[in-house]
Amino acid sequence: MTNTLTIGRKGRERSATAPVPRRRAGSARPPWQEPPTTVGQAAKGLTLGGMLAVVLVPLWIIVVTSLSTPGAINRAGGLVVWPDGLTTEAYREMLNDPTVRTSLLVSLAITAIGTAVSMAVSVLCAYGLSRPRSLGHRFILVLLVITMFINGGLIPTFLVVTGLGGYDQWWALILPGCVSVFNILILRSFYSDTSAELIDAARMDGAGDWRILWSVVLPTSRAVTAVIALFYAVGYWNSFFNVMLYMPTDSEKWPLQYVLLTYVNRGVGLPGSINAGFGNTHAQTAPLSLQMAVVVLTLVPLLIVYPFVQKHFRTGVLTGAIKG
Amino acid sequence: MSTARAETARRPPRLNWRIRLRRDKSLLLMTVPAVVLLLAFNYLPLFGLATAFQDYDPLVGVWHSDWVGFDQFRQLFADPLFWESMKNTLYLSFVQLILFFPIPIALAILLNSVLSERLRNFIQSVVYLPHFFSWVLTITIFQQMLGGAGALNLFLRQHNMGVWDIMTNPHTFALLVTGQAVWKEAGWGIIVFLAALAGINNELYEAAAADGAGRFRRMWHITLPSLRGVVVLMLVLRLGNALSVGFEQFLIQRVAVGHDSADVLDTFSFYYGIATGNYSYGAAAGLFKSVISLLLIWGANRLAHAFGEDGLYRK
Numbered sequence: 001m002t003n004t005l006t007i008g009r010k011g012r013e014r015s016a017t018a019p020v021p022r023r024r025a026g027s028a029r030p031p032w033q034e035p036p037t038t039v040g041q042a043a044k045g046l047t048l049g050g051m052l053a054v055v056l057v058p059l060w061i062i063v064v065t066s067l068s069t070p071g072a073i074n075r076a077g078g079l080v081v082w083p084d085g086l087t088t089e090a091y092r093e094m095l096n097d098p099t100v101r102t103s104l105l106v107s108l109a110i111t112a113i114g115t116a117v118s119m120a121v122s123v124l125c126a127y128g129l130s131r132p133r134s135l136g137h138r139f140i141l142v143l144l145v146i147t148m149f150i151n152g153g154l155i156p157t158f159l160v161v162t163g164l165g166g167y168d169q170w171w172a173l174i175l176p177g178c179v180s181v182f183n184i185l186i187l188r189s190f191y192s193d194t195s196a197e198l199i200d201a202a203r204m205d206g207a208g209d210w211r212i213l214w215s216v217v218l219p220t221s222r223a224v225t226a227v228i229a230l231f232y233a234v235g236y237w238n239s240f241f242n243v244m245l246y247m248p249t250d251s252e253k254w255p256l257q258y259v260l261l262t263y264v265n266r267g268v269g270l271p272g273s274i275n276a277g278f279g280n281t282h283a284q285t286a287p288l289s290l291q292m293a294v295v296v297l298t299l300v301p302l303l304i305v306y307p308f309v310q311k312h313f314r315t316g317v318l319t320g321a322i323k324g
Numbered sequence: 325m326s327t328a329r330a331e332t333a334r335r336p337p338r339l340n341w342r343i344r345l346r347r348d349k350s351l352l353l354m355t356v357p358a359v360v361l362l363l364a365f366n367y368l369p370l371f372g373l374a375t376a377f378q379d380y381d382p383l384v385g386v387w388h389s390d391w392v393g394f395d396q397f398r399q400l401f402a403d404p405l406f407w408e409s410m411k412n413t414l415y416l417s418f419v420q421l422i423l424f425f426p427i428p429i430a431l432a433i434l435l436n437s438v439l440s441e442r443l444r445n446f447i448q449s450v451v452y453l454p455h456f457f458s459w460v461l462t463i464t465i466f467q468q469m470l471g472g473a474g475a476l477n478l479f480l481r482q483h484n485m486g487v488w489d490i491m492t493n494p495h496t497f498a499l500l501v502t503g504q505a506v507w508k509e510a511g512w513g514i515i516v517f518l519a520a521l522a523g524i525n526n527e528l529y530e531a532a533a534a535d536g537a538g539r540f541r542r543m544w545h546i547t548l549p550s551l552r553g554v555v556v557l558m559l560v561l562r563l564g565n566a567l568s569v570g571f572e573q574f575l576i577q578r579v580a581v582g583h584d585s586a587d588v589l590d591t592f593s594f595y596y597g598i599a600t601g602n603y604s605y606g607a608a609a610g611l612f613k614s615v616i617s618l619l620l621i622w623g624a625n626r627l628a629h630a631f632g633e634d635g636l637y638r639k
Contacts (some may be wrong), residue, residue, distance in 0.1 A: 030526070032529070032530045032534060033533065033539075044434060047431075047434060048435070048438070048447060051450075051451055051511070052447060055451060055453060055507075055511070058465050058468070061468070061475055062468060076478075077478055077481075078478045079468060079478060121357045121361065122358065124354040124355070124357060125354060125355045125357070125359070127351075127354060128351040128352065128353075128354030131348070131351055134351045134352075135341065135348040136348075140355050140359060144362065147362055149618065150618065151366055152366070152368075152369025152370045153369070153373070153593070153610030154590065154593050154594060154597070154598070155375070155598060155603055155606045155607040155610055156369035156370070156372025157365065158598055159369070160365065160369045164364070175364075175365065179358050179362055181362075209351055209354070210350055234456045237458070238457070238458030238459075239458075240458065240572070241572055241575065257461070258460075260460050260461065261460045264464055265460060266579070292468075295465070298461055302456055306453065307449075310448075310452060311445075313452060313515060314445065314448065
């Protein structure tokens with residue numbers, strides 16, 4: 001009992017201390033540094049403020065417009081910057097639209113299943129290659145790394161997937177790109193760093209490799225697992241080109257990104273439930289607030305998960321492995 | 325590498341492979357799914373490259389299509405559309421190298437000089453965010469902000485300053501796509517440089533300051549040399565990818581600006597290969613691109629070694 005407790009605590013310590021040395025504690029200016037000049041401070045403030053503004057201002061405008069009444073949009077002549085009459089009508093409209101609803105479910109399903117498959121395959125492979133001096137691990141590693149530099153390219157891959165019967169099949173959106181060698185290498189470099197004493201101790205207690213992976217290695221590398229899972233999930237959520245390749249042009253299997261491309265970016269009217277009573281000037285194009293609501297919808301899952309994972313970016317999860 | 329050598333020295337006499345197989349069979353079993361998937365979707369397509377030397381007919385497959393040798397390549401090199409997309413690729417890649425590459429380095433140095441850790445963390449979490457947006461979303465946001473009916477032109481029209489349509493102008497397309505790439509990826513790009521900056525020993529700065537070096541001399545003599553290795557590595561990766569300038573980004577915007585400025589090598593193989601059903605032709609263009617890319621990686625790496633840096637791997 002005490003033994004497992006120590007393992008747990010040790011593990012938490014390890015994931016908390018970053019491989020990259022943090023800067024000196026506190027926010028104080030070191031005594032040897034000269035005080036900043038006014039001009040320098042102003043330039044720095046402007047640049048950093050600008051960096052924040054170019055990301056946050058467009059998002060603000062899009063969210064406000066999606067929540068605006070038709071009257072507010074008419075008064076503004078288009079996108080709304082300052083809230084002026086808010087309503088959630090566009091969101092209700094959107095979630096009642098069969099096209100958007102189906103595509104949302106498709107996107108969620110592809111993301112959930114794809115991430116689960118990718119993580120299972122990558123974690124197993126990364127651990128399988130992480131034990132020093134195991135049989136054949138160098139050969140398999142080389143086999144993996146080669147694919148980072150040499151690949152068949154677009155058309156041969158397309159021919160293989162369709163040749164295996166992937167046209168109009170769900171698996172064609174998941175399996176062809178489900179292994180990222182780069183992600184496996186990141187995981188592997190973390191697993192290789194897992195304390196050998198911990199693993200040897202577990203082996204003495206009679207644990208096999210499956211048991212060690214599940215009870216020792218995975219619990220001690222939660223941060224990197226979370227980051228890699230986010231990478232995979234974002235990849236699946238954002239993918240649209242494989243839909244263009246493998247799905248028929250008029251399909252119930254379109255994910256949300258493809259709906260965004262067709263109905264917002266290209267301005268094609270939604271085939272579903274759009275009614276004219278919504279202050280709709282162009283006959284076929286969806287109203288602006290509805291379009292912006294679709295944009296926000298593609299952002300929401302990311303914004304829910306991001307805060308929990310982004311703190312790990314700073315702890316050197318990625319940078320440690322870049323040179324691997 | 326040195327640890328591996330130390331291990332060799334201590335390593336017990338080599339075990340019989342059958343004993344090692346029995347010991348490591350679960351480890352090997354764990355790698356099977358990944359290896360099978362890579363064999364199917366990365367190695368199998370390599371054989372598909374044979375179609376570049378065929379007149380591929382999807383009805384009879386790779387095994388029974390006619391072999392035509394280098395005919396596809398001869399046709400490719402005589403195709404003005406191919407050279408146009410080649411020219412666009414190199415031009416866009418060059419513009420991005422000049423305008424994009426230095427920005428994350430400068431921003432990382434700037435951000436690193438912010439004293440408040442909370443402010444630093446906040447800025448980081450905001451500027452990393454667009455990296456996780458899809459290209460569809462990014463371009464939609466650009467369209468809403470800068471497009472003909474977007475926020476910028478709305479403002480210009482309301483103040484009688486005319487219209488500035490950036491999104492559909494082929495002449496400024498290179499700047500537009502570079503701007504999009506900077507918006508989406510420059511923030512994320514600082515992550516590597518920040519890590520390198522965090523690794524610099526503060527005593528170096530302190531000693532230099534004690535010797536009378538001002539902030540710019542310290543940056544020139546300590547900060548920039550410490551970043552050299554990472555900068556060279558990133559440059560090697562960038563050069564190796566010089567022929568892949570962002571496939572989806574161009575695919576989406578090709579409609580708006582026309583193919584003469586938006587076609588790059590990747591979109592060329594898509595439009596003249598898959599979309600027209602002329603698979604062998606597209607495969608030939610893809611193979612040409614892969615070979616040149618491989619040469620670029622190799623060359624850039626040689627260059628890195630010549631500068632005494634590691635590059636992708638050590639000499």
